[in-house]
């Protein structure tokens with residue numbers, strides 16, 4: 126095969142066998158069926174890390190974190206303590222794979238809902254080691270910059286002023302992995318806002334984690350059909366209602382608190 130450092134090859138023969146519990150409600154949820162799980166790598170109570178049973182991406186090492194044993198939960202319904210435990214667990218394994226030196230880079234992300242690209246409804250995240258691709262090569266600082274919604278000494282949450290794909294992208298930034306609690310708290314707020322208070326409530330979102338210049342960053346993105354201007358021309362769009370989103374989040378989640386000056 127031609128050497129390729131920019132595109133992942135999707136393995137259709139494996140993809141065809143994969144169950145789809147988002148499109149098909151009658152499919153038995155493979156993540157509820159915990160007694161038949163195989164290749165478990167680690168667990169902390171009801172949080173389980175295992176090898177992906179359907180590794181559809183060539184030249185990768187694909188793992189899945191099953192977040193909970195409750196199929197109907199989501200990140201907005203977990204207790205604060207549970208959410209913190211989950212993000213600690215996820216970051217620990219993400220960075221352990223990164224530090225193993227076996228991969229060119231390691232991605233950590235979550236799909237939720239039909240427009241997110243996800244196929245299984247049960248709450249889960251994915252950690253994938255990439256043999257040949259460094260996801261950081263295409264990153265720019267500007268995609269993480271934006272209007273600060275809230276800031277503490279350990280980190281911040283902002284609304285992208287130059288989003289990577291377009292419209293609403295929340296960036297959660299911490300400066301030290303010891304501050305994963307702050308990461309967890311801000312992610313939970315962003316997810317709650319997206320699912321309950323964004324426009325009429327948006328049923329799909331993605332989380333993408335980045336280890337970028339000594340910072341740990343999570344992008345939380347509500348998902349709709351991707352803008353054709355981005356698909357065709359890579360032109361991201363930005364909303365003229367950003368201030369409204371920032372103010373609404375401040376009043377809903379931070380008692381109207383403005384960020385630190």
Ligand SMILES: [Zn+2]
Nearest residue numbers: 154157196247
């Ligand atoms: Zn389930």
